[in-house]
Amino acid sequence: MSKKWVYLFNEGNRTMAELLGGKGAGLAEMTNAGLPVPPGFTITTEACLAYFAAVNSFPEGMQTQTREAMQVIEKTTGKKFGDTVNPLLVSVRSGARVSMPGMMDTVLNVGLNPETLQGLAAKSNNERFAYDAYRRLISMFGRIVKDIDGKYFDDVLNEYKAKTEGKRDTDLTVDMLKEIVVEYKAIYKRELGEEFPDDVWAQLFQATEAVFKSWFGNKAVTYRRLNKMSDEWGTAVNICTMVFGNMGDDSGTGVAFTRNPNTGEHALFGEYLINAQGEDVVAGIRTPMAISELAKVNPAIYQQFVDLARMLEAHYHDMQDLEFTVEKGKLYMLQTRSGKRGARASIKIAVDQVGEGIITEQEAVLRVKPEEVDIMLHPFFDSDSKQAAVKEGLMIAKGLNASPGAGTGVAVFDSARAMALAAKGTDVILVRPETSPEDVGGMLMSRGLLTQHGGATSHAAVVARGSNLPCVAGAEGININTDLRQFTVGSRVVKEGDVISIDGTEGMVFIGPIKMVDVDFNKEADLAMILRWADKYRRLRVYANADYPRDAKRAINFGAQGVGLCRTEHMFFEKERRPIVVGMIMAKNDGELRQKYLDELLPFQRSDFEGIFEAMNGLPTIIRLIDPPMHEFLPKRETLIEEITELRCKDSDPKALAEKTKMLELVESLWEANPMMGLRGCRVGLMMPGVTEMQVRAIFEAGCRVAKRGTKVSVEIMIPLVGHVNELKLEREKLERVAKAVMAEEGSEIPYMFGTMIEVPRAALVADELAQYAEFFSFGTNDLTQMTFGYSRDDAEEKFLRAYVNDLKILPFDPFQSLDQVGVGKLVRMAVEAGKATRPDIELGICGEHGGDPASIDFFHRVGLKYVSCSPYRVSQARLAAAQAALRNK
């Protein structure tokens, strides 16, 4: 017996999204809850995977089961698939585990051919409707199943629309539609060399196959890559009895969210289009009415829909994204799923729903995505500057506030160019007449979207909200010419490359840049509430990486509980200190001369540390001793070679030549083939006596003085790049002596610890030995990732890493962004275990980029670290991610 590949809607439920896809599971749940769902069934994601495994052939039994399911539907509806008298028509729609809006394909009206068409016309008593349905089938099938350029069909349709008075599709006459059908069929034959299929089963299975194949279509693959979704899920196919919103003015189709997906406001948000099929709304062909208008047009249907919406939200414990159709005054639900929402809305909805008793605090904490917290804090336009721009007439258009936020960038008129420019680091605003799934790549790499057409549920709006991009949609005041790569507003011309700004919160379009300001974190009450709940449930502490007092203060404001990484080298890089540092390096083996320079640096470093200790006010402050190779403080080798060659050639300035030559000699003597694995980290401290001693002296002098002024100080000193226990032993003994001596001189004691970074693979392998001399470990996962993979971070991205992730799919994600838990994570786990075995109370934390990445934070929680440290701006999201990790792994 073959596997079960097909589930009737009443055989599934909400928990089966992996097998039935999100849409299929939703339809099943609604069916079983007694909601008005047209009868139908779902072909499983497993069938899709089996199809690919068999190199594009349906698994055994799938077709038979489909025919059997169809018989059940036929019984329920009393109609018959392919029947000439009372034909059953179906929609064929994709539905993956997680919604991928517009990414995959749908074919409506499957089951129509010249004979069934007559049955439909007779039965509906509406010939015009029947032909409208048929022309839709031919164009959708042609486009989606057979890959015919949609433009051919659109051109014909537009030509006929132009002949009507109203210029709208609803104005087309039956005769026109009949002619259109003839022309569509001709296009089909011309493009494919075959006739449009009359066999309804051929229509059905070819459409099913097309949906399967769309899983690996470019759009879908791009979307998944950008959203870190797995290629291995596959898509289900939903086959559903057609209901028709295009049967007249007592019919229509709508989409709605149970709450406002931009603001989170608790009110239905959506659109309704009279006498239309679903794709008309999404494609923005006619401008729909707001859903609230339906209350006036058809109060009974509206009330029924409001009740169902409320019921579904309560049922799912979440805001829902609904699709429905009204066929001759009867409401049918076609979709319910968790609705995508903007960051601000997500937070507000979660907090509101706790207040309404719909979800618990813990659910709220798990519901909000850490990235949403991050996005909430993205800067927006400074209101004075915005007002000024309005006054100056720089606001050139208004449109729909389709997705909130603010963005400035150069206007770009196609997706490919947007991707290319963005990859080079240019901020881009993508400007399109309307968007389609083909544009997603460029959309997601832009700073914002601007469309001329389309509403709040248009493709551009949906994608923008899902990706938290600002979007102004349907700004009809602008006139885009993609061929000229420009748009005009009246006489004003904005060309590709001109800077524009868009405000997606208010739907405004500006010429030129507008000053941005930070969100006032302290005024965001909903966010504060979510984070307060998060703090209740998390175990991981959240520290921040901060090199300057201002960073430390900002981090504390964002809720940081300490500084996990204070880099000390910037103190060497600052302009006034640079000559001293160069002098120190030039001293080479002359210890006395070097010490002279170090003595000059000491007061600078001391005052830096005083500032940080004061800002931290007693919170743990982990300071890393100098890390970069010395040549970073010197001029570049290539530049010197060029300058010297030029001076030599011109023979005009022997003094400069001599000086540069001397500098080049120094640079050459420090030059390394692979500086990342060279003389840096603790190796500097060991090979250049005096440097780290000076730093530790500065730390303790600063600490003691701040403490004497009445501010608490708690300092941890971190020795970088340790790979062998003897490095740590030597450095620590030496530095411990300095610490003790300074505290004795200052007549003051401050609490302190010495520890090491674990960032060289060997350190992780000998962590048991290191723990003898380290009171804490701080995982430097940036370097650890570099060396564990053998990827030079400076080079890999451009040379092969991007291709590895995007094109070759060798890596599921960039391991510098999210920790490679399998490989690098194994080293982290080993080090944690070995460190604890030697020193049970060892303090464990992490200070790489991964400290702010939610997936990595989950891992760090699971291996039992005490804290994660990340950049100040990521502290809030880390607090939330830490709480989610704790709740998820309870």
Added chain:
Amino acid sequence: MSKKWVYLFNEGNRTMAELLGGKGAGLAEMTNAGLPVPPGFTITTEACLAYFAAVNSFPEGMQTQTREAMQVIEKTTGKKFGDTVNPLLVSVRSGARVSMPGMMDTVLNVGLNPETLQGLAAKSNNERFAYDAYRRLISMFGRIVKDIDGKYFDDVLNEYKAKTEGKRDTDLTVDMLKEIVVEYKAIYKRELGEEFPDDVWAQLFQATEAVFKSWFGNKAVTYRRLNKMSDEWGTAVNICTMVFGNMGDDSGTGVAFTRNPNTGEHALFGEYLINAQGEDVVAGIRTPMAISELAKVNPAIYQQFVDLARMLEAHYHDMQDLEFTVEKGKLYMLQTRSGKRGARASIKIAVDQVGEGIITEQEAVLRVKPEEVDIMLHPFFDSDSKQAAVKEGLMIAKGLNASPGAGTGVAVFDSARAMALAAKGTDVILVRPETSPEDVGGMLMSRGLLTQHGGATSHAAVVARGSNLPCVAGAEGININTDLRQFTVGSRVVKEGDVISIDGTEGMVFIGPIKMVDVDFNKEADLAMILRWADKYRRLRVYANADYPRDAKRAINFGAQGVGLCRTEHMFFEKERRPIVVGMIMAKNDGELRQKYLDELLPFQRSDFEGIFEAMNGLPTIIRLIDPPMHEFLPKRETLIEEITELRCKDSDPKALAEKTKMLELVESLWEANPMMGLRGCRVGLMMPGVTEMQVRAIFEAGCRVAKRGTKVSVEIMIPLVGHVNELKLEREKLERVAKAVMAEEGSEIPYMFGTMIEVPRAALVADELAQYAEFFSFGTNDLTQMTFGYSRDDAEEKFLRAYVNDLKILPFDPFQSLDQVGVGKLVRMAVEAGKATRPDIELGICGEHGGDPASIDFFHRVGLKYVSCSPYRVSQARLAAAQAALRNK
């Protein structure tokens, strides 16, 4: 009760070398075996370590136990330490676990002062002898215990010797000796501001302390470092009743080996000096007689000594290094220990001793050091060239053939300069009047030693043999002037920096270089025997790294059982192919153009592989696909910048400027900050489609064609730098397809495997995954060491690694020379286990530099690899090391 710090000679035995030192254990063993050893006792190495642990203070009870032991000796000898009538004199000598010839210190005649001196004179009835002993005590004590420059004492002695007729120390009269004593004491007082101690216990304990301290003297530390001995062993101190070889012509002192330490010949080899103390022989002050001469001078003593020597060798199962003294016709044994020997001697002795039934085959295999096999195969002077040089009068001196082998290099006249030059890669011959322990650093880094003075047991000779350096000693024909940094032979002047050659096998000195030739491996019967035995006992197979057919042939001659690493990139580097390779790189994303160049490269690679397969004749051949980054095939960035700047400045050759600029653009586009972790290894194959396909095509075309010609072919293809399973999966699938296609085209099948290198730490961590797609693992321990430590091999040595090993003692040895078993080894072990778990029959081997290192081979045996692969010249020693590993870990 305090620990036992002191052992009488009859309380110890040969197994106690760790506690009593080698010398102490030998004296104890001889004492208990009834040999004539002067009574004495040993202060343990533990006492030495306790002394350092207590920051230079004797452990509790040590002094008391010493006094008690002295009482026992006093009873045995009937003499009394410090007694004015019948004084007991003792020697105080160091003795570590393993002999460190001349590295540490000895003080003789301890117990003499103005009063005991009178007793000694009276009792011996020899006032001259007593004063001779006293002046020796003062100078040795002054020099060794108090660090007074020995020159002061030597000058006085030489001044008096000059006044005598014979100019020898034995010609000094009593009165002269008395005056010398007065002058010595004055020097002592002048240098130290205190009197020479009369208190005999003060003499003893200060001497003991000096011996302890000598453990950390520069000489000893250098020696241990160069010989990879641990600082943590400490030295024992042997206190032994003095016997006097300087009591007249019926007295004397000698040193002898039971077999010839240069050739291995089974005959006593050594020297005897009449009327002298031991240090006179070692210092080469008078020229001693060959030991065989003693048979004429004193046949009875000689025979007694011969019998004892034979007995000791049988007892110890090894060739012995003996010291003895004859006091007024009575023989005393002062030392027996395993004798240091040259490589050739070591092998001959081991084979002979098996024949003589003294040791077993297995003992012989364990006895010979793998390095000795290596050294045996070092090239020597081509005999025709040597004859020619002799004829041309380039042989300028003869000396003692003190240590065999041949060396050419620049003459250098002091140790420090020799070290400095050698560190830069210059071949150096160290030329000294005679050597002393201070010179060891420079000696061991030279290609050979030449001394003006000294015999076959002089310091230079002993060190040279122990280190398998060629040495010509006592070449009295040359006249060295260290101040002028030159030596003269008649009117001929050889200045520092001039190239000379020495033949230590025949004792010849040449001006200029002489052509070297390889040892004829096949004619070395003893070596062949040892290796045949080794092959019987080893489990590890030994492969060779060979890129060319000639290397492969050489490796097979040395006993290689396969090629473990055939690098394919040299095939790209060769001159005629370089432009094709550059063209291929310049093709960039133009796949068609790239393929054109690859098609041109194909026949070259194919014919390279044909050559190798033919040489290997069916033995396994493991070929690594291209590994280095592409920019290695292009001109250097710095050179181009310099050239372009110059061309631009001169403005004379716009065409050249354009060309160079274009090349620089290409170079810049490929430039990487850390190329070691950049686009290389399998990353090249993945990012530049066609390259590895071409290589695999060449391999299989070559293999099939060679096979069709009747030669067996067995090939394994190795994919380098894999870090993620998907890299391996993609490359392997792609290449497997090519392999199958080529074999189909050629209509022939050859056995083959695909596998991966494990050289990125992550590969070791995910070896279970890799083993799904790899039929074999080859550990690339060079890269694995680089990335596990985070040491760039190109930089680390000079920038910090040498200091880490030598000065800071952070690392016990250079991890690029011998595998870091603790850290890198842990990864190897993990990968072995994980690989076997996935694929129980996975083939495991190693092809880094470590494949030829004995300690590493032992590790590889223990973790269960199938083979090690090393350079052809190291194959023999690897065979031996593999056998030792098997025997040692039975």
